[in-house]
Every structure is written in C-alpha cells, then in structure tokens.
Amino acid sequence: MLLGIARLTTAPGRTDNSDAKFHSLANVAADAIITIDEHGTIQSFNLCAERMFGRSAESMIGQKLHPIIPERYRRLHDDGVSRVSRSGETPFDGETREFHALRKDGSEFPIELTVASWFGEDRRLSFIGIIRDITERKRLEAELRQLATTDPLTGILNRRRFTELTTQEIHRAHRLRHPLTLIMLDIDWFKRINDAFGHTVGDRVIQSLASACASELREIDILGRLGGEEFAVVLPELGASGSLEVAERLRQKVEGLQITLNDGRIVRFTCSLGVAVLKDTDQSPDTLLVRADNALYRAKRDGRNCVRAASDS
Numbered sequence: 001m002l003l004g005i006a007r008l009t010t011a012p013g014r015t016d017n018s019d020a021k022f023h024s025l026a027n028v029a030a031d032a033i034i035t036i037d038e039h040g041t042i043q044s045f046n047l048c049a050e051r052m053f054g055r056s057a058e059s060m061i062g063q064k065l066h067p068i069i070p071e072r073y074r075r076l077h078d079d080g081v082s083r084v085s086r087s088g089e090t091p092f093d094g095e096t097r098e099f100h101a102l103r104k105d106g107s108e109f110p111i112e113l114t115v116a117s118w119f120g121e122d123r124r125l126s127f128i129g130i131i132r133d134i135t136e137r138k139r140l141e142a143e144l145r146q147l148a149t150t151d152p153l154t155g156i157l158n159r160r161r162f163t164e165l166t167t168q169e170i171h172r173a174h175r176l177r178h179p180l181t182l183i184m185l186d187i188d189w190f191k192r193i194n195d196a197f198g199h200t201v202g203d204r205v206i207q208s209l210a211s212a213c214a215s216e217l218r219e220i221d222i223l224g225r226l227g228g229e230e231f232a233v234v235l236p237e238l239g240a241s242g243s244l245e246v247a248e249r250l251r252q253k254v255e256g257l258q259i260t261l262n263d264g265r266i267v268r269f270t271c272s273l274g275v276a277v278l279k280d281t282d283q284s285p286d287t288l289l290v291r292a293d294n295a296l297y298r299a300k301r302d303g304r305n306c307v308r309a310a311s312d313s
C-alpha cells in the first residue's frame with residue numbers, strides 16, 4: 001500500500017508531493033517503516049521504528065541496518081540486498097516473513113517483516129520494510145501450545161500430546177526395528193484417598209506421583225497423564241526385561257512417597273502397573289494401551305502395588 005504512494009495519481013488542479021505524503025503517513029503508522037537504498041543504506045526511519053528499536057532516526061539515517069539486526073544474520077542480510085540489487089529481481093516483494101531484530105539495549109525480539117521495492121525516477125532500486133513487533137503474539141502462541149499439550153495439574157503431557165508423541169515413536173521404532181514398551185500406571189484405592197482427606201490432598205498425591213515418575217525417567221521417555229489417576233510411560237529402545245525393571249523402580253519410588261498434611265498426618269499411597277511390548281501389528285498406541293491396560297487390570301486383581309506384564313510380552 002505504501003509503495004503505491006509513489007505512484008498515486010493526483011486529482012486535476014492539485015500538485016502532488018509524494019515525499020510529504022509518505023512521511024506524514026509513515027509517522028502515524030503503528031508499524032515500523034524503514035526505507036533503504038540499493039546499497040542497504042537507510043533513507044528513512046519512522047517514529048514507530050524509533051520506539052521499537054530504541055534508536056533515533058537521526059542516528060540511523062545514512063547507516064546500514066546492522067544495529068537493528070542480530071549479528072548472526074547481518075551477512076545474510078547484506079548478501080540478500082546485493083543479490084537483489086544486482087539482479088533487479090525482488091523475490092520477497094509483498095511477502096510477510098518472520099525474523100529476529102535487535103533493540104539498542106541488546107535484547108532480541110521477533111518481528112514480522114513485509115518488504116516492497118520500487119525503481120525511482122533515477123532507475124535506482126529502493127526497498128521499504130514494514131516491521132511489526134510480534135513478541136506478544138509469540139508469547140500467546142507459546143501459552144496456547146502449552147495449554148494444548150500439558151496437563152494443568154501436573155505439568156506433564158496431557159493425553160492428546162502423549163498419544164501424538166507415542167504415535168511418532170511407534171513409527172520410528174518400526175522403521176528402525178528397535179524395541180519399545182509402554183507402562184500403564186494407576187494409583188491404588190485413590191477414591192479412598194479423596195474420601196478420607198479431600199480432593200485437594202488427592203490432587204497433591206497426583207502431583208507428587210507425576211514428579212516422582214518424571215525424575216526416574218530418561219530424557220527420551222514419554223510420560224503422560226491419561227486422565228484421573230491414570231498415567232502412561234513410553235520407553236523407547238527398551239524391551240520387556242528393561243521395562244519391567246523400570247516399572248518395578250517406579251512402583252518402589254511411589255511406595256516410598258509421603259505427603260505431610262498441615263495437621264501432621266502423613267498420607268502414603270501405592271500404584272499398580274501394567275507393561276506391554278510393541279508388536280509389529282501395533283500401528284497406533286491404541287492396541288498397545290489395551291494390552292498394558294489388561295496387564296494393569298491383572299496387577300489390581302493380584303492385590304495392587306505390583307507390576308504385571310501383558311501375557312504376550
């Protein structure tokens with residue numbers, strides 16, 4: 001749109017002053033607007049750019065853009081400007097892309113940049129960059145991603161994200177012909193804990209179990225809360241015996257946990273675990289989860305606070 005200013009036709013009987021129009025528009029714009037010549041030298045730097053980068057127009061006009069570009073991208077920028085100037089082709093014209101920019105205090109922030117270019121009356125190429133600070137948008141995106149993937153009570157993966165990552169791991173294990181196992185874990189007599197001590201204490205039990213399990217697992221393991229007092233762990237690269245050992249370690253760890261209430265009472269709890277090994281026929285987490293759930297059911301039936309393997313593991 002701003003590019004069009006240079007080409008605006010003027011109503012009959014009125015004189016045009018494109019420069020004045022450009023500057024008055026640029027200075028009320030909510031985005032930073034910077035123009036550079038074919039050598040990458042700044043020609044104009046609007047008020048919003050001054051605020052965004054913490055630099056005055058006076059100090060920037062006549063300089064290169066380097067002070068507002070993080071050092072690692074400067075070379076790339078210079079090469080891009082000289083390539084475009086040489087060829088006269090402007091591949092990003094009108095496109096909006098995301099980059100990082102630099103404030104005077106050295107802090108980096110994400111921006112969205114739209115570039116347009118035009119040939120002046122002297123046939124020289126100029127560029128205009130419209131820059132939007134997208135820090136807030138990025139923060140909200142990260143927050144949304146966090147909400148969509150984690151369980152708010154424990155901070156571990158929610159069922160949806162656990163299923164997504166497990167699906168990826170299953171495909172990887174099949175492709176590489178590597179082992180993979182899944183453990184299902186369920187707190188024993190959890191309803192009694194809620195009934196005896198209240199929901200808030202029940203929540204603390206769930207939280208302490210989640211963080212205890214997370215601390216026992218490797219970086220590559222996937223821990224998720226499937227719902228209520230039910231959890232699952234995927235152990236890539238581990239076969240039946242290795243995962244039975246991990247499950248037994250988790251069982252002992254949970255058995256050793258305790259929560260001290262304000263009145264000094266101590267709450268202890270246990271969990272039951274079911275282990276299933278990935279088979280060639282498992283194409284999604286569903287069938288693996290069913291076998292682990294059957295093993296978990298046997299652990300409950302066999303008196304709880306124990307580990308059982310799926311019959312074919």
Ligand SMILES: Nc1nc2c(ncn2[C@@H]2O[C@H](COP(=O)(O)OP(=O)(O)OP(=O)(O)O)[C@@H](O)[C@H]2O)c(=O)[nH]1
Pocket residue numbers: 153186187188189190191192194198199200201202203206227228229300304
């Ligand atoms: N405090 C709390 N309780 C929950 C939450 N989600 C589910 N529950 C409770 O978890 C309890 C699950 O009880 P059951 O499925 O009967 O199982 P259990 O009492 O653990 O018995 P077993 O699994 O057979 O050992 C129910 O009372 C639910 O209300 C939660 O987020 N917080």
